[in-house]
Amino acid sequence: MSWNDRKIFQTVKFRVALWYAVLFALSAAISFLLVFIYLKNSMLRQTDHKLTSYADRVLYDYLTNNKFKRFDREVSLEKVPDEAMDAMQRRIPNLKPLLAFERGGRKLHYYTVIGYADEKLYELRLESGGTVFTRLVQTADHLPLVRKGFQNMVAEEGSSNLFFRLLTPQGRVIAQSPLPQAFPENIMPDLSSRFYTVSGNPPFRVMTERLFDGNILEIGRSLHYMQRRLELYSLIFFSTIGTILCLGTLCGWLIARKFIAGVERLNAAAQHIIQSGDFSKRVPVEHDGVEIDDLVRAFNSMNANTEKLITELQHITDDIAHDLRTPLTRMRGMAEVTVSGPQELAHYREMACDVAEECTKMVAMINTMLEITRTESNLETISESKLSLNELLEQAYDLYQLLAEEKGQTFSLNLPEESVMISADKIKIQRIVANLLDNAIKFTPAGGFITLDLSARDGMAEIRICDTGCGIPEKDLENIFKRFYRADSSRTLPGNGLGLSLVHAIVEAHHGKIHVASSEKGSIFTVCLPLC
Structure with missing residues (x-):
């Protein structure tokens, strides 16, 4: 049988496996996207940190010309005493300090500050007499050292992975390292953001910083390694997820097949019944859930x-x-x-x-x-009303007493003093009593006794009809309420075997019960109906 004949794409197994695969693929795609974004941002942060460290080295050379490395120690501006900083501020108004150095000895201890004012760079030092030494720094003299620093740092990573440019505010190049071939030459620095990415193959991460004199420092680093790592991660991820997805889809198919095995057995049984008409077919319970x-x-x-x-x-x-x-x-x-x-x-x-x-x-x-x-299938609505069983049984007694006397039978009625009330269809309850009394009189010989009793107990009204007739064989007791069933002893008498079936149907429709006990000495029919 072909797949088309099986309509495999319309089966529950296929749909469960498909939905499993779709949900798994969607979850995997979201997970991959989140991890990819996290890794990319993390590597960009590392690149930005590296570019910042390069910028600090370039700025140091550009401001100091490597003058203070031998005898001085760079310190934070907060370490400079307030009186020294105040004296320098008085010496150069609007001074904005950039770097601070400390030199100490047994007799001398002083701080040197590099700062700028009005786009001019100054070197200031507080002398022992309280005077402030001031020197105007010419950054143009520092450019050879800056270029050398460019070369050294480019040598560490390669000219295709790193470049430096020092530009005037108008974009003229003051100093630069060789630009990588993959980086566009005519692109201008983007001063709206300190860090940004220039697309290309490979892309570059660029840092721009405007210096005190208006010049622009631009440092770019290739994202080739980051791109390769992300591509490798993507390859590993999709290869792994693809394998897991295939295996997961297969597992989903097998699990779905296991889950609906019971449904398939039901379908096979139903098809067998349709084709053969054999309703004896049963489906085994195999604990499928x-x-x-x-x-x-x-x-x-x-x-x-x-x-x-x-x-x-x-x-x-x-x-x-x-x-x-x-x-x-x-x-x-x-x-x-x-x-x-x-x-x-x-x-x-x-x-x-x-x-x-x-x-x-x-x-x-x-x-x-x-x-x-109609009664058994609830097709007929029962018109219930409150009625007194005492009155109903008295009427039945008056009606059947003459018939019993004609057959030479003794018919007695026993009713409680208090009225027994039920909610029922009066005509149908009369049918119950009439059928049972008719049977009692029919099967009781002359000289026999028939008793009609009424009582109430445990929320139920009990109507009991006793006779001393031929009785019902034990083998027939379980069948007497079936339609058209007639015991051997009744086949010679008038009747069609529907009376007791009707009685049973009416009692069940009124949420009651009927019991029968019989022996060779007679039968006792007990009808129990709910009280009001």
């Missing part, structure tokens, strides 16, 4: 109920055919006898009356069957 197991149990219960209903329907159909065949046979026989006999009007009238009587019995049987069906 609570939901699947519950579904399997529900399917088996539904199948069992359907099988039971079909079996009962077959029996009912057979019984209907049997019970209808008898009166129809009698009617046909009467018609044939009448037609073949004397052609007298009286004979035809007698035949018509007999046929009408048989039709009445058949209609009554069919109506009883319909009533049972």
Whole structure:
């Protein structure tokens, strides 16, 4: 069978595996993006830190010409005494200090400050007499050292990875190292941001800083190593994720297949039932999960109920055919006898009356069957109202007492002093009592006893009908409430086997219960109905 025949792309297994793969790929993509951004920013910060250290070295050479490295020690501006700084500020108004150096000995200890004012660079030192030594620094004299520093630092990383430029405010080059071939020559520094990236192959990270005299220091470092690391990371990530995604999708498929194994068994059982009509098929519970197991149990219960209903329907159909065949046979026989006999009007009238009587019995049987069906399937609404069982049973007693006396039976009624009230359909409750009393009188011989009792206990009303009839064999007790079922002892008596089925259906519809106990000495039917 081909994939197209199987409609694999429409199966739950495929959809579960697909959704698993999509969610996994989406999660992996988000994780990759976050890690990629973090790594990129982290490496950019490292590059910016490296560019800052290069800028500090260039600025040191540009300001000092490496003059103070031998005998002086660079210190922070905060270490310079306030009186020394005040004296220097008085000497050069608007002085903005940039660097400070300390020289100490046994007899001499003083600080030297490099600062600028009005775009001029000064060297200031407080002498022992309190006078301030001042010298105007010519930064142009420092350019050879700056160029040499450029060369040394470029040599550390390579001319294709690092460059320096010192530019005038108008963009004229004062000093520079060789520009890498990958860096655009005519691009001007971007002074709106201290750090920025120039696109290219490879891209460059550039730092620009405006100096005290207006000149611009530009330092660029290749991001080639960062780009290679990110590409390597991307390759490793996608290779790993691709492998995991394939394996994960396969695992998702297998897991989904395991999860819906019970559903596939249900489908196979349903297809078997459709093709063969065999409702005896059951699906085994194999612990595929609570939901699947519950579904399997529900399917088996539904199948069992359907099988039971079909079996009962077959029996009912057979019984209907049997019970209808008898009166129809009698009617046909009467018609044939009448037609073949004397052609007298009286004979035809007698035949018509007999046929009408048989039709009445058949209609009554069919109506009883319909009533049972409507009651059991809740198709008929029960019109409940409050009624007194005392009054209802008294009426039934008055109605059936004469019939019992005619058969030589003793019929007694026992009612409680207090009225027993229930909420029910009066006509249907009368049908219950009438059917049970009719059976009791029918199966009780002359000289027998029939008792109709009423009581109330535990929130239920109990109607008990006892007789001393022939009783019901134990093997028949579990079947007496089935449609058209008749015990061997009742087949010679009138009836169609629907009375007790109707009684049982009405009692169940009123949320009650009916019990029967029987022996050779008689039977006891007990009907329990909820009290108001």
